Amino acid sequence: MSEAVSVRVDGRTVRLTNLDKVLYADGFTKGEVIDYYARIAPVLLPHLADRALTLKRFPDGVDGPSFFEKNVSRHAPDWVRTVRLATPGSGRGNEHADYAVAEDTATLVWAANLAALELHVPQWTVDPRGARRDPDLLVFDLDPGAPATIVECCRVAELLRAELAGDGLPAYPKTSGSKGLQLYVPIRGSDAERPREYARELAERLAADRPQQIVSKMRRALRDGKVLIDWSQNNTAKTTVAPYSLRAREHPTVSAPVTWDEVESCARPQDLVFTPAAVLDRVAEHGDLLADLRGEANLLPSR
Incomplete structure (x- = not known):
């Protein structure tokens, strides 16, 4: 595996690891996933704006185990915007979750480095205070x-x-x-x-x-x-x-x-x-x- 590198994105420092790790059966690597999300960011970010982000992560690629992540990793940079929302009926018994909100390319790159291949969002947004708005x-x-x-x-x-x-x-x-x-x-x-x-x-x-x-x-x-x-x-x-x-x-x-x-x-x-x-x-x-x-x-x- 390749050594970790730090890159500057949107004025933020993002640490990237294992860029040559293969995540798809045809050889598509984590580095290529990160590159795609960085390049598509100008049209993707408006569709994520003010929406609680759920990541579907594949740490060992599409053939390995996967999981949905709502709660932001405790290792997330402090510049990743989060919003705390109630999660009634959570299978884990949690009363709330701290969701990431993708506001910039740096956040997309950070998520892609977690092998978050899929990004899922609700049909509603949150206001600046983190309160849920009606569906849009x-x-x-x-x-x-x-x-x-x-x-x-x-x-x-x-x-x-x-x-x-x-x-x-x-x-x-x-x-x-x-x-x-x-x-x-x-x-x-x-x-x-x-x-x-x-x-x-x-x-x-x-x-x-x-x-x-x-x-x-x-x-x-x-x-x-x-x-x-x-x-x-x-x-x-x-x-x-x-x-x-x-x-x-x-x-x-x-x-x-x-x-x-x-x-x-x-x-x-x-x-x-x-x-x-x-x-x-x-x-x-x-x-x-x-x-x-x-x-x-x-x-x-x-x-």
Whole structure:
């Protein structure tokens, strides 16, 4: 393994270790993971701003054990912003956790050095005092049951888009970076429960209309050959993989924003698989395809 090195990022000193350690089966190293997160930071950081960050760490690579980390490591630099939030019902019996909040590239580099391949965030932000705000995003996670693939997810995404448009809501797609597709809607003025209620109502309606194509219940036995519209990630206790996050697959892939033209033309699963290098090229050419998520937000239909 390589020796530890210290680098300056955003005026901070970050200590990096084991840069040549292989984390993916194709030889992608920790140094390459760190490099990707440093380079993608300009478009990634706005999607992490003021959001409690959950890290999914793979210390021995994607083939080894992994774990979700909410509580910031006691070895974290003192310049990493943290926010203390209640965690009722925690499996470890903890009443609260001290989450990291990624405000700068240095924090991303620090997290990547922990082999935090995946970054997960909730659909709400915190204010400067650390108080939780109401949700500002609505998310639908489209999960295919084999032999269905992301191709079938795209067809369901088109149906969802039309339903959302009928309620005056724009939808923005991204790949999950794994097998599925996710849709985001920027929202405002909703209490903590309304996004989940609305997403469930819509998912159940589409599943009732197209039972051979769509399911809204979580039981895996129901998913064969169908697409689950997972509405449950709008629960304020849950998180979704962040835009531009790496995923822990055999080969490094990214949860990548895509255009509706790409969704509509998707005919093979590989049409919507993106490597870190491809995503960096896409950003250089198109910028952030999810930039409008931070623009005008929309009211959900009333109950």
